[in-house]
Amino acid sequence: MEYSGRSSTYLPNEDDQVTYNTSSKISQPSPSLMLARPSFGFGSDFTFQLNSISSGSVPTFKPPVFNHDPELELLQVQGSHQTNTLDSTLEHSTRNAVLVTGEAEKSSAGLFPQRAVVGSIVGQYAHGFPRITANPKLYLNVNTPFSTLICGVQGSGKSHSASVILEGCLIVDKRIGTLPKPLAGLCLHYDRGSVNYPCESAYLGLPATRAQLGLKSTSSVPVTVLVSPTCLETMRRIYKPLKGVNVMPFYLSTSNLNSSRMLTLMGFDDSVIMPLYLQRAMTILRTMGADRFNYDTFKKKMSKEPLNPAQESSYKMRIEMLDSYLTGNRAWDVSSYFKPGHLVIVDLRDPFTNSSLVIALFEILVGLFVERRMETGKVLLLDEAHKYLNSDPSSARFTESMTSLIRQQRHFGIRTIISTQEPTVVPDAILDLVSFLVLHRFSSPTWIKHLSKHISVDQDHQADSDWSRTISRLGLGEAVVVAPTALSIKSDSLACEPLATGFFLIRTRKRLTFDGGASIVAYKS
Missing domain, CATH: 1.10.150 (DNA polymerase; domain 1)
Structure with missing residues (x-):
């Protein structure tokens, strides 16, 4: 047997035993991959070969059958007796894609049982992909662990995007996707400044008004806010307008x-x-x-x-x-608050507690959250993360723990959302590890230079498709999404492939829950 240089081309010799295809039947790939099979960067030749297999256009002979060769059983070679087939590898990669376009989701029916609509695709900027998608929906694959960084200037839609992702992980509502098993949620919130307003994530406990959503909403999330025991009454007054939000003292046993x-x-x-x-x-x-x-x-x-x-x-x-x-009650367990479909907010704003102790308590609480055994997954939001996730000495240990958690997110079954107004203080290791970035409007050259070191996006400074130019022109609720593993449909082959070095321009969807992040203005028209 000789090879012509490509692994898929066989040149049989006289002595080779070649099994010819005398039947019109061919082995079909799994139905979930027949419409648009991902090629995952293997190139057009690879995509063509897979499409040929699925369409029945095959050579008149099969690849040789390697009889009784145990060394080939674990190799993904056509003709070997391996149990790890090429189909199953591609299917596994597809199932674990974090973001999926509406077209890609349809072509991979059944592979995304837990998915949430995060917004509409205004444009996708990647070589070989159409600028406008036929199906505007962009799904978040809630079924697989992920990590994301959301950043932007104040008032650009950062908190709205974080809440949209939380809704997709916690609320069962057919208008935002499919969620057979809601996740358990934890939000960390800390501010050294004044204590006179609730954490914005607490508004998930209230349904959106008709004026906000345009129609009636009854969807909300059971929310428990754990606060410093010394500030319990003060925090209860602050959260009192949010009916249904339960405020309790935070204790560790x-x-x-x-x-x-x-x-x-x-x-x-x-x-x-x-x-x-x-x-x-x-x-x-x-x-x-x-x-x-x-x-x-x-x-x-x-x-x-x-x-x-x-x-x-x-x-x-x-x-x-x-x-x-x-x-001193050893039977007390703060982990009992962690339940599927529930959000626990730990708001430790307290003038009598220094930041180093708050960060230490956060680290322990995250550890208890990760250790909590439950059948469903978990989602963790670091709200205003620049205030406690940075390179300061008091934050170093917590930052190291979060970096380790994101590295092992698949093993812990956790989804991490980092929301910040200051991406330059987020540790480099975390920026390198996150699954995708949601970038709302900003124009700081320092931010652009810093983020450019950590994301692989095609640079085209003379074109409208340049990501840094696009970010500075974004409107309210619009965002650039950088997600190398996001799946979309290619223009020529109609294959389902990762966006790789491209990016999406999206508009986040409306919230089902109350939007409490509106700016306070002098005059309301």
Whole structure:
């Protein structure tokens, strides 16, 4: 047997045993891939070969059958006895595409059982793809784990897009897609500024008004807001206008703590010189071991340590703040709030709690959220992420944990939404890892230069299809979506392929829930 240089072309010799096709029947690919089979960047020859197989246009002989060769069983070669077929590989890649156009979804019927409409496609800018799609819908594949960064200046539609994605993950409504198994949601919110307004994600607990949606809506999400116990009454007054939103004090049980989490709460950072009290605490935690940690025992041992007045004052201040978030009820479990179709918002705005402790509590809470066993998936929103997900020393440990979580999102079954007004402070590793970016209007050259280092988009500065020019001209609710694995239909072959180095220009859909992010103006016309 000789090969002509292409893996699909066989040149039989006299001694080769070739099985000729004496029947008109051919093996068909799986029905879900027959209409438009993805080629996933293998090129036009590969697409042509697959289309030939599906149409029945095949050579008059089959590839040789490799009898009793165990070394070929796991290779994806036509004619080998492998169980991992080419069809199943392509189907797996299709099922895990994060974004799918309406046409691509139709051609892959049955592969996206949980999908949500995020908006309409105004244009797609990629080589080989039509500028205008016949079906304007853009779906988010809620069935597969993903991570996304949403950024833009204030008032450009950033929070609206985050809420649209949350609706698609939490609400069962045929107007926005198909969701047999709603996810469990967690939103982290923190602001060092004044505490006089609710977190915008809490408005998911209210249905949209007729004026907002144009028709009646009864869809909403059960929302629980967990707040600092010392600010409980203040936060209840703030959230009181949002009928149906439940505001509760945030407590951790001492049973939720272990040596590693205690180090986090104590502000341990191995990149800086530790204060004396933290060195003593680390020694005690090491002697207690990872599995034998007891909070009361830890405090008793620390009280016997010889600390100077300054160190003792710092330690007591930290412990007193921590005690305000702990309950001695070992049966208490904050994880019980995490339920399918529910959204838990952790709003820890508190003038008496410093940012380093808030970030430590966020890290522990995310860990409990990930560990919570449930049949459905999970979605995590980092709201105003630039305020606590950055390169500051107090945020370093949490940032490292979030980076690790996004790297392993498939194993944890989690979807992560990062919403920020300042993309330049988001760590480079996270920008490199996210599945797709939703970029609302901004005109900052610094932002464009920074994002250009982390996304693979065709650069054409003289054309209207240049992504940086497009972003500066976006209207309210419009966004550039960069998603290399997004599936769309090609112009020539009608094959379903990834957008790769292209991008979408979209207009986000209307919300089913109340939009509480409107700007406050001096005069309402």
